[in-house]
Amino acid sequence: MFGLDLLAKLFKVLRSGDTPGQIAAGFILGMVIGLTPVFSLHNLIIVFLIIIFNVNISMAIFAFLLFSGFAWILDPVFHSFGYFLLVDITSLRDLYTTLYNIPIIALSKFNNTVVLGSLISSILIMPVIYFLTKNFVVVYRTRLEPKVNKLKVVQSLKASKVYGFYEKVRDWRD
Amino acid sequence: MFRKKGIIGILVFTGILLLGMYFFTDDWLESTIEDTAQSLNGAKVEIDNLDFSIIGLHIKWDRLQVANPRDTRFNRWETGKTEFNLEFYPLLSGKIILENLEVSDIKTNSKRDSDGKIEKFEEPASEEEFVSQTISFAENKANDTPGFNPNSFKNKLNVDSLLALLEIKTPGKIDSLYKVYDSRLGDWQKKLDYKTYEADLKRVETNIKSININNIKDPVTLKSTYEKLTDTKATLEKFDTLVSSTISDFNTDISSITDNVSSVDDWIKEDYNRALSKAKLPDLSVENIGMLLFGASVVDQYKTYLGYVQQARYYKDKFSSDEPEKESPPRFEGQDIPFPDYNARPEFWLKQIKLSGETENSLKLSGLVTDIVSNQKIINKTTNFNIESLSGGNRNLKLSGVFNYLSDIPQEQINLTFTGFTLNNFKLSDAKLLPEKIESGNGAFAAAFSLSGERINSNMSFSASAVKFSKLKNTENDEVSRIIDRVLSKVNTLTILASLNGEKSDLKFSVKSNLDNVFADALKETLNEELAAAKQKIEKYLESKIEPEKAKIEKLVNEQTAKVKAEADKIKNEYEKVMKQYEAKKQEFEKKKKQIENDLGGGVLNLFK
Numbered sequence: 001m002f003g004l005d006l007l008a009k010l011f012k013v014l015r016s017g018d019t020p021g022q023i024a025a026g027f028i029l030g031m032v033i034g035l036t037p038v039f040s041l042h043n044l045i046i047v048f049l050i051i052i053f054n055v056n057i058s059m060a061i062f063a064f065l066l067f068s069g070f071a072w073i074l075d076p077v078f079h080s081f082g083y084f085l086l087v088d089i090t091s092l093r094d095l096y097t098t099l100y101n102i103p104i105i106a107l108s109k110f111n112n113t114v115v116l117g118s119l120i121s122s123i124l125i126m127p128v129i130y131f132l133t134k135n136f137v138v139v140y141r142t143r144l145e146p147k148v149n150k151l152k153v154v155q156s157l158k159a160s161k162v163y164g165f166y167e168k169v170r171d172w173r174d
Numbered sequence: 175m176f177r178k179k180g181i182i183g184i185l186v187f188t189g190i191l192l193l194g195m196y197f198f199t200d201d202w203l204e205s206t207i208e209d210t211a212q213s214l215n216g217a218k219v220e221i222d223n224l225d226f227s228i229i230g231l232h233i234k235w236d237r238l239q240v241a242n243p244r245d246t247r248f249n250r251w252e253t254g255k256t257e258f259n260l261e262f263y264p265l266l267s268g269k270i271i272l273e274n275l276e277v278s279d280i281k282t283n284s285k286r287d288s289d290g291k292i293e294k295f296e297e298p299a300s301e302e303e304f305v306s307q308t309i310s311f312a313e314n315k316a317n318d319t320p321g322f323n324p325n326s327f328k329n330k331l332n333v334d335s336l337l338a339l340l341e342i343k344t345p346g347k348i349d350s351l352y353k354v355y356d357s358r359l360g361d362w363q364k365k366l367d368y369k370t371y372e373a374d375l376k377r378v379e380t381n382i383k384s385i386n387i388n389n390i391k392d393p394v395t396l397k398s399t400y401e402k403l404t405d406t407k408a409t410l411e412k413f414d415t416l417v418s419s420t421i422s423d424f425n426t427d428i429s430s431i432t433d434n435v436s437s438v439d440d441w442i443k444e445d446y447n448r449a450l451s452k453a454k455l456p457d458l459s460v461e462n463i464g465m466l467l468f469g470a471s472v473v474d475q476y477k478t479y480l481g482y483v484q485q486a487r488y489y490k491d492k493f494s495s496d497e498p499e500k501e502s503p504p505r506f507e508g509q510d511i512p513f514p515d516y517n518a519r520p521e522f523w524l525k526q527i528k529l530s531g532e533t534e535n536s537l538k539l540s541g542l543v544t545d546i547v548s549n550q551k552i553i554n555k556t557t558n559f560n561i562e563s564l565s566g567g568n569r570n571l572k573l574s575g576v577f578n579y580l581s582d583i584p585q586e587q588i589n590l591t592f593t594g595f596t597l598n599n600f601k602l603s604d605a606k607l608l609p610e611k612i613e614s615g616n617g618a619f620a621a622a623f624s625l626s627g628e629r630i631n632s633n634m635s636f637s638a639s640a641v642k643f644s645k646l647k648n649t650e651n652d653e654v655s656r657i658i659d660r661v662l663s664k665v666n667t668l669t670i671l672a673s674l675n676g677e678k679s680d681l682k683f684s685v686k687s688n689l690d691n692v693f694a695d696a697l698k699e700t701l702n703e704e705l706a707a708a709k710q711k712i713e714k715y716l717e718s719k720i721e722p723e724k725a726k727i728e729k730l731v732n733e734q735t736a737k738v739k740a741e742a743d744k745i746k747n748e749y750e751k752v753m754k755q756y757e758a759k760k761q762e763f764e765k766k767k768k769q770i771e772n773d774l775g776g777g778v779l780n781l782f783k
Contacts, residue, residue, distance in 0.1 A: 037506055051180035075505045086511040093513070100513040103263050114508030
């Protein structure tokens with residue numbers, strides 16, 4: 001039921017009152033938390049950003065869950081990439097050394113291969129994912145939504161008690 | 175753009191966090207420090223009224239008690255009011271740097287209101303570690319020195335009950351050896367049995383007899399007789415070679431058997447020594463008396479001082495190994511790449527402790543401990559301590575030391591001198607040979623420990639003057655105790671010297687005192703006869719158990735060897751007999767050959783080419 005509920009939420013989000021930009025921003029912020037080690041200093045900052053800025057929280061949670069799976073698969077790649085950034089690019093060593101000597105930055109564990117590898121990878125793909133998500137929401141709302149609504153799985157989902165309950169709760173929240 | 179509710183939520187959350195910190199940090203910090211310190215100490219550590227102020231990161235408490243893990247009814251030490259500041263910036267990197275720590279009213283060995291025992295305690299060092307090995311070595315040496323209760327000499331030494339429990343190994347070993355030799359000698363009997371060779375010898379003998387020299391009439395019969403004789407000789411030589419090599423092998427085997435039988439005596443010695451060590455008969459040589467009298471007390475002192483070194487080394491290793499070099503880290507862990515740390519700070523650094531307080535004997539102390547640090551290499555400073563007594567009359571105490579972990583080889587030095595203390599009712603030793611305490615006297619104690627890696631040099635000395643010993647208990651019917659009391663009544667000084675020196679594989683521990691010679695002479699006078707009788711009893715007991723077995727195997731070896739040798743002699747004799755027959759026949763043949771040569775001319779010799 002959790003899967004159906006999540007799917008319902010996703011479709012709901014895609015056609016909710018939030019702008020495509022808010023949805024895409026929530027998605028990429030959730031993506032960063034999902035791809036990088038959860039208990040990191042930068043993730044605490046991202047959580048604060050999600051709460052403070054008017055981005056779509058449901059999409060952030062969805063992206064976090066989705067990209068946590070990718071993170072598990074991509075971990076060796078992040079390790080290698082982080083090692084390359086920290087060790088092989090010798091021109092950056094002075095920068096790292098400076099950062100390493102700033103107390104608060106040292107707490108971010110940036111000198112860990114997986115932390116840096118996954119964080120830089122996330123930042124690099126953020127603009128691409130942002131525009132892809134934003135465009136997808138626009139396309140979904142204009143062209144795909146009527147087709148999706150006709151799908152049997154969506155209709156059965158909407159007819160389910162869980163979805164009815166969700167709608168009520170959502171209405172209270174709004 | 176901003177989510178109002180979100181901002182308010184975060185502000186509320188932060189507020190709750192700060193409130194929680196305000197109300198609960200003191201308790202949390204107190205229990206955290208207590209738990210951490212307990213795991214280091216091995217017994218309870220209790221802090222009273224800890225107060226943490228986030229402004230200036232100031233910490234203070236009213237009292238800190240550190241229970242003694244060896245006797246949890248007492249505190250190892252306790253402090254009165256203590257205050258210190260934490261450095262702020264290192265905290266952002268997860269490092270704890272404590273500025274000047276001022277500790278007043280330090281008391282040692284104070285009595286606790288509650289038992290300071292804790293359930294779980296992680297031993298700070300492994301069995302393989304040098305310091306614990308050194309302590310164990312000294313402990314074993316002291317324990318292995320046979321101690322005894324002089325009261326036990328009122329009755330005879332109870333050797334009988336010991337012998338009943340003693341497992342004598344020699345008879346079992348002899349029995350196994352007996353079976354092996356029985357089988358081996360049986361094999362030799364078969365190999366050197368005359369009947370085995372009799373048929374061959376008889377055949378050769380018959381062959382020789384069948385040769386009739388008178389039948390030789392012409393060169394043809396001469397040649398055939400010659401060939402028969404040659405074959406016979408070859409057969410006899412082959413026989414001789416076979417028999418000689420078999421007898422030679424037998425002789426070699428017998429000499430090895432005889433040698434092995436003589437090792438039975440070594441087994442008997444081993445059994446005897448085992449019996450002696452079980453009986454723990456005191457060795458009254460001068461070298462052992464010091465260990466016997468004061469060994470256990472000296473080891474207790476070593477345990478205390480080396481215990482501090484052991485803990486220091488344990489935490490040095492624990493904190494200095496925080497730079498992992500992982501090539502293939504587990505998922506989500508990654509690999510930490512270290513960079514030069516310009517403002518390198520250790521994980522933990524207590525820069526300075528100013529101590530003041532007093533001992534259980536009301537001796538005022540003051541001292542300074544500097545640089546207790548998780549990694550000395552980072553600050554390039556050793557941990558030093560220097561504690562001295564203040565005005566204490568004639569009493570004077572000085573404790574100083576250096577724990578140096580700057581190089582790869584750990585080095586520690588501890589020096590302690592304590593002079594001018596009184597010995598009224600001073601507990602001397604647990605040894606049954608000594609009175610429980612010294613009634614009066616003046617004492618001085620000095621100890622110096624120097625450890626470098628797996629090498630230790632240490633000396634301890636205790637001297638007492640104007641000593642008056644209390645009397646031994648139960649002396650009315652006990653000759654030994656009476657002698658000891660008599661000896662001690664004439665002694666008014668006491669000097670104990672202990673040393674523990676050497677490397678891990680070659681440690682030497684000795685304890686000597688000025689009582690050693692006095693005691694050795696007095697005890698020998700009384701106990702030597704008793705000891706000799708006990709040793710003789712053990713010897714006789716072993717003899718009664720082992721001698722029959724030994725005689726049995728000796729009898730087997732002697733009898734069987736004699737039998738085999740007799741058979742071998744018989745074979746040799748029979749061989750000699752046949753050989754003589756052959757020689758006789760050969761001589762007859764030569765005569766006949768000469769005769770035919772004369773008759774037929776020298777050409778006949780060509781037949782033998």
